[in-house]
Amino acid sequence: MCETCGCNITPGNEHLLAAGGHLATTSSGHESVEVLEGLLKANDHQAEHNREHFERHGVLAVNLMSSPGAGKTSLLEATIEALGSDKRIAVIEGDLDTENDAERIRKKGVPAIQISTGSACHLDAHMVHSALHELELDDVDIVFIENVGNLVCPASFDLGQHLNVALLSTPEGDDKPAKYPVMFRAADLVLITKSDLLAVLDDFDPAAAGECVRQLASDAPLMTLSSKSREGFDGWLDWLGAQE
Numbered sequence: 001m002c003e004t005c006g007c008n009i010t011p012g013n014e015h016l017l018a019a020g021g022h023l024a025t026t027s028s029g030h031e032s033v034e035v036l037e038g039l040l041k042a043n044d045h046q047a048e049h050n051r052e053h054f055e056r057h058g059v060l061a062v063n064l065m066s067s068p069g070a071g072k073t074s075l076l077e078a079t080i081e082a083l084g085s086d087k088r089i090a091v092i093e094g095d096l097d098t099e100n101d102a103e104r105i106r107k108k109g110v111p112a113i114q115i116s117t118g119s120a121c122h123l124d125a126h127m128v129h130s131a132l133h134e135l136e137l138d139d140v141d142i143v144f145i146e147n148v149g150n151l152v153c154p155a156s157f158d159l160g161q162h163l164n165v166a167l168l169s170t171p172e173g174d175d176k177p178a179k180y181p182v183m184f185r186a187a188d189l190v191l192i193t194k195s196d197l198l199a200v201l202d203d204f205d206p207a208a209a210g211e212c213v214r215q216l217a218s219d220a221p222l223m224t225l226s227s228k229s230r231e232g233f234d235g236w237l238d239w240l241g242a243q244e
Contacts, residue, residue, distance in 0.1 A: 043157055046125035050132065050160025057137035060244050061145065063159055065183055066167035067176075068149030071193040071227055073101045075167065075236075076144055078227040080108045082237055090140045092131045094123040094148045101146065111135060122153040125160055141244070151176065155183040163243060169193045170204045177212035185216045189223070189239060196226040 054061045064072045073093075080089055091112040093102040096119070105112035113131040115123060128145060135143070145161060147154040155164070166187035168176055171194065177184040184190060190213055192206050210222045221239065225232030 043125045046129055047158035047160040050125055050129055051162070053132060054137070054143065054160060054162070057140070059137050059140050060142045060163070061159075061161040062142065062163045062165060062240075062243075063145045063147060063154075063161035064165050064167065065147045065151075065154045065187070066149060066169070066193075067151045067172060070149070070167040070169040070172065072146050072149070072167055073104055074227040075191070075193065076105060076146065077108055078230065078233065079144075079237070079240075080105070080110050082230070082233060088139055088141045090135050090137075090143050092123075092128060092135075092143060092145045094127070094146060096121070096148065111140075117148060121148055121150045122157055123147050123159060124157045128159045142240075151180040151183050155186045163188045165189045165191060167191045167193050168209060170195065170197045170201050174205050174209040175212060177209060177216060181216050184213055184220075185218055187213075187218065187220045190220055191236065192222065192224040194226060194228075195224045195231055196229045198224075 051061070064075070066072055076091060083089065089110050091102070091105045091110060092115060093099075093105065093112055094115045094117060095101060096117050098116075099114040102112040102114035113134050115127050115131055117123065117127070123145065137143075145159055147159075164187050166184050166189070168174075168184075168190060170192065177190070190209075192209060198204060198206075206222070206224050213220065213222060223232060223235045223239070225236055227233075
């Protein structure tokens, strides 16, 4: 978790530090440490509440994490199209600003709640909790949470999800799991996206990317797919179906 850029304090948890919030004051001498620990503890408490809420309604919650531009929204669009009426999907979108991605999802006929994080480079459990109040979970089978594009901080905050899916796009380089181990170690599945570009980006080796993941002591499955051509998409859909 970043302790210098201010991303620990988000629009979702800042009320805890405001006047009257239970983290507004701390014992003398260790303020910064106590606040950070308190924010994480409060986040984890809220995340557990979110998870209980999902489970009470029989909803699978999947957190999508990646760098910006790795193809999270494109994956969601293709998944919505592929599943059709078989699964009822809702999406929670996280970005610093704009509703661009949420609007793309809504055009597919799926409810999408946009969370604008301001300066925060990740979602937290409090933000997700607020978004849940805008969804009719009894009408949903799967909630996808598209986290803010960032390979660092999103992996440090439990949102109440059941599964983490990390995307690694072929233009990024096959050594990203080694450079950003926290995110890929937290992943229950790693998707190598934009496989249609492998023919021209021949310096990306999916096997090398897989070896980087294995060196993190992770046994998460790896799949290579293209949301554009739908190559490898059946494997993703089968994996997703097996999680419910």
